[in-house]
Amino acid sequence: MTRQLLIITTVVLSLNASAILKLNGAGASFPYAIYSKWISEYSKSQEKVQINYQSIGSGGGIRQLIKQTVDFAASDAPMREKDKKKAAWPVLHVPTVLGAVVVAYNGKSIGNDLNIDGQVLADIFLGKITKWNDQAIKKLNPKRNLPDQEILVVRRADSSGTTSVFASYLADVSEEWKSKVGVGKSLRWPTGIGAKGNEGVTALVKQTEYAIGYIDLAHAKKNGIYTVNLKNGAGEYIKATVESISASAESFKTSGDDFTVSVINQKTKGAYPISAFTYFLLPLKKEKDQKISEVQNFFKWSLTKGQDFAAPLYYAPLPMNVRKAVVKKLDSL
Amino acid sequence: MKISRKRALKNYFFYTCLILSSIVVIIPLFMVFFFLLQKGGSSLSLDFFFNNPKPVGEIGGGMKHAILGSFYMVGLGSLIAVPLGLVCGVYLSEFGKGKIASLLRFTIDLLTGVPSIVVGIFAYLIFVVSMKSFSAIAGAFALSIIILPIVTRTTEEILKLIPKHVKEAGLALGLPRWKVIVFIVVKGSRSSLMTGIILAISRAAGETAPLLFTAFGSMYLSYSPDEPMASLPVQIYNYAISPYDDWQKQAWAGAFTLIIIVLGLNLFARFYFVRKDIYRSIKKLFTRQTKD
C-alpha cells in the first residue's frame, strides 16, 4: 500500500519537471571524472539544461549512439569504419582531453623513475625479459643495482581503451608485438595475470613486489606508486605528467575534419610517448533540433573554459592549437 | 550407558566444527564492515543522505538520488516479482507434478544461474532498444528477473515443509483447496516466506550489472519511470573504481548505507510480525476487560 502511494506521488512529481531539457550521454569510463566536473560547472550557468553522463564503457557508448538511445557518446578510441556505417548520421569526433598510459611497478630496491625504452617494455610484456636484472634493463640504468627477481606482469583483464592505447604504442615500437599480439581493447596476452580495471591493476602492483603494470595517470599519482621514465621519439626519458602528456599533441595537425589522428610516440621535445585523445562523439543530424545545439554548446564550453578544470584531476588539457581547430569546426556546423 | 570414546570424540569434533563454522562465517562480514567504515566512515554525514552528488574536489556531495533510486527500482521490481514468485512457488509445492510444473521447476533452476549481466542485456534489448531510452522501468524489470527465481525457490522449499495432514485438516473443514493454500499454508508460513523475500531483495539491491545497461544511472534525482535513474550499486561502482579519495570514500559510505538499509528492512519485517501478535493480544485483553 505505501509502495503504491509512493509510486503515485512520484509519478505526479515527475510531471512538473518536464520543462527542463534533459540530455543523456554514455561511454568511456576513463574521462568520467572530468566530464562530471564539466557538467556540474556548466549547469551552474545553464539551469534549463540537465546533462547526464554515465560511464558504461567506450564500446557501450558507441553502441548506444548507433541504437540512438543517447544524445551523445564518448569514446577513448575513434569509431571503426564498420560502426560509422551503422550509425544513422555521420559522427564528429571531438577531442576533449588527453590521457596517458603510465607504466607502474613495485620494488623498493629498484627505486623510482626507472628508465625504460619501447623495445624493452615490449619484451617485458611479451614475456621475453623475465628478470629485473636483465642486461637490456641494466643497459638503460647503468647506475642502478637491479635485483635478481622475476618480473610479474599485471595487465588489464577487462576490455579497455587503456589497453588499446598501450598496445598501439608497443606495436609502434616492436614489430614482434605487432605480429604476435596486435592492437585491441582486449588482447591474447603472452604472459601475466589480469586484473579488472585501473583500480585492480594498481592494487595488484602495489601488493606484489616486483610486479609491473600499466595504469592511467590519476591512479599512479594518487597511489604514490613507482613509475618509469619512458623514452620518447626525441630520445629523451620522460616522466608522465600533465604537461608532458599535453606536449605530445602540440605538433598535432588536423587533416580536414578528422581529429582522430594518433599522438603516440611523437618526436616533440618533452612529449610523453603513450598519450591519446579521448573523444566526445557528436551525431551530425541533418535537421538540427534543440538537443543537438545544446550538446554543441556544452562541447564548446568544455573546450574553452572547461579545459582549466582538467589538470587538477590529472587529465592533460588540449594544447591551444587543438582547441582552436576543434572550436572552429564546432562553430561551422 | 557409557558412551564409547570414539562416539564422544566424534561428538566433540562435531561441536568444534559447528563453532568454527559460525566464527568463520561472521569474520568476513565484520571485515567488510570494518573495511567500509574505515574507508568511508568519514563521509557518512547528513549531507550524504540529503544531497545529490558533486564532482571531485567539492565537499558535501551525497547519494540521495541513488538511495531513492534504489528504493524506487527495487520496490518496483519486487512489486512484479514477489507476487509472481509466490504464485509460482505455491504452484510448485502444491501441484508439483505434471509437465508444466517440471518445466517451471527447470526454468527456475536455470534462472537462478543466469548471470546478472545477461539479465541486464536481456532487459536492455526488450525495453531500452525498443523505447530508445534508458529507463527506470527497464532497471526494475531486470531486478525482478533476479528476485523471481529466489522467491520461487525459497517459497517452494518452505511450503513443502508444511505437513500433508495439516493441509488435509484444512480440507476437512470444508474449505476449497485454494483457501486452504492461501489462508492456512501460506499464511502459516508467512514469516519464513519473508526470509526468502528479503534474501532476494537484498541480493537485487546490491546488483550493478543488470542496471548498467537498463536504468543507466543518473547524476540527478529523478522519479519518472521512463527516464534514466541512479541507483546505489551503480554509483558505488563508478566511484569505487575512480582514483579520487573523496569519491572512493563516498563509494564505501554508499555500500555501508546499502547494507544498513537491508538490515533495516530485515529488522522491520521481523519486528512487524512480532508486533502484530503482541498488538492483537493486548487488544484482546482490553476488550475482554471492558466486557466483563
Place this chain on the structure above:
Amino acid sequence: MTNTIALEVKNLNAYFGDFRAVKDINLTYHKNTVNAIIGPSGCGKSTYIRCLNRIHEEVEDASVKGEVILGGKNIYAENADPVEVRKHIGMVFQKPNPFPSMSIFDNVTIGPKLWGEKDRTKLEEITENCLKKAALWDEVKDKLHQDGTSLSGGQQQRLCIARTLAIDPPIILMDEPTSALDPIATVKIEDLMNEIKKEYTVIVVTHNMQQARRIADYTSFFVLGDLIEHGLTSDIFTNPKEKKTEDYISGNFG
C-alpha cells in the same frame, strides 16, 4: 430408540492405483451414535474413513467407487462438490495438527471465518462454545492468542476437535484420535466423544479395542479391506458371529 439414518454406505471400494484397499463395504450409521471401526493394522480402516468425506481422493493415484448417501444425496454423485461434503462431515486426524503460526482463537474460527462469518462477537461466541464442548475452554481461556502449537499434545487434539465443531458438521470422523496421546488425555477425549454424540454422529477408527468397548454404540471389524462384522458393540465383544472377530478380540489374531 428413534434412530434415523445419518449416513449410508453402499458398495464402497477404494483404490490406490490398481490396488483395492477397501472392498465392497455396505454400512448404515445412525444419528447421535458413536461408531467404532476396529481391525488389525493395514486393514484399510483409515482409508475407509477417509472415503467418507472425500479426503481419500486428495492422495495421489487414489480413487473411489460406490456410493455414500448423506441426507438422501450421494456424495460421490457427479454434481456433488467435495468441498460442500466436507462441510457436513468433519474430520479429526491421528496426529494433532493445529494450523501453524495461528493463535488458538484463529485455529477455532478459521472455518467459520472463511465461510463468511465476519461478526467478531459471533466468532468469539463460537470459540467459547466449541472450546467448552471440547473441554478445553477452562485451560485456554486466558491465552486464546497464544500459538496453537504451544499447547500440549492432548490439548492440541482437543483444539482440533473444537476446530471441527466450529463448522458444525452433523457427522464427525475421527481417525485414531488418541493414538498419539497419553492415557489421561485419552480419557478426556473419550469423555468428550460421549458428550458430543448428543448433537453429532461420530465415526471413529481406533487401534484400541478397550476404547471401542468403552465409547462405541456400534462397532465394525475390518480385515484387509473387508468388513467382517458390524453390530452393537456389546454383541461384537461378547457374542461375535464370525470366527475371525472372535480370534481378534481374544487376542489370537492380528
Place this chain on the structure above:
Amino acid sequence: MKIPYSKQDQYVYTALRFFSLVVVCLLIAIIFQLFMASKLAFDEFGLSFVTDDFWNPVDDEFGALAFIFGTVVTSILALLIAGPVSVFVAIYTNEFLPKKIASVLGLFVELIAAIPSIVFGLWGLYYLAPFVKNFLAPFLKKYLGFLPFFQGSSFGIGILTAAIILAIMIIPTITSVCREVFKSIPNLRKEAALGLGATKYEMVKIAILKPSFSGIMGALVLGLGRALGETMAVAMVIGNNPVISSSLFSAGATMASVMANEYAEADSELHLSALCYVGLLLFVVTFFVNLMARTIVWNNSRKSKR
C-alpha cells in the same frame, strides 16, 4: 453469482498454470534473445567453440573451454566450502544457540547477502588476496603440496581466491534455506533420538540431516546458481587468464566474468556475439549441474524409500 467450489479450485489452478507459463516464456525469451545475439559466433565456430580454449579478440578467434572450466571449478569448489559451513551454521543456530543469540547470528549471515558484489570484489582484492598469498597458499603447499591442486606459486588472485569469495557470497542463501528446513522437523523426533542414548552429533545426523536431505539439496542448488552467475566479485580476484591449469593457485577465468569484462567495450560484431554465445553456454552448464544435483536427490530419496 456464486462460483461452485470445485470450479473455484479449477480457476485458481488454471491461473497458477498460466503464471507458471509466463515465467517459462520469460526464460524462453531470454534464451531466444541470447541465441539470436550469438548466432553470428555460432555460424562461425559451431560446436568447436565449446572445445577450443583459444580466446583472441584481436584476431576474432574465440573458444570457450577455458571459461567453462573456470566456471565449473570455481562454483564446485565454492559449494564444497560453503555447503558444509552453511549446514553447520544452520544447525548451530537452530539447535544449540539460545534463541536470541541465534537470531542475531542468523541476521548477520543474511546481511552478507546484501553486500554488493563490487564491494566483495574490492575487499577480496585488498584483503583476501594478500591473505591467500601470504598465509593460505604457503600453508596448503606445505601440507598438501604433493597434490597437483596446490602446486606453483600464488600471487594472491586466482581460482582459489575466487572460490573463497564465491563461497562467502553463497553462504547466506544456503544457510537461510537450511535453517527453514531444519525448523520444520518436529522436536519430538530429536528428543526421540536423544532418548535412545544418541549423542548430539548422532541426533543431528539421524533426526535432522537425513530427513532434510532434499531440502538441503534445494538450498545447495540455489547457492550454486548464484555461484555460477556471479560476475563482478569473481572478475576482480580470479586473474582473468583463460587457461586450464590443475593448480588452484593459478589464474583462471569464468564465463560470467569474461562477459562482465568484455561486454561493455566489445566493438567487433563477432566478439559481442561470441560473448553472448558464452552466455548461452552458461545456460547449458547450469542445466547440467542442476541435472546432476537433481539426480543425486532422486537417487537418495529412492534409496531411503527402500
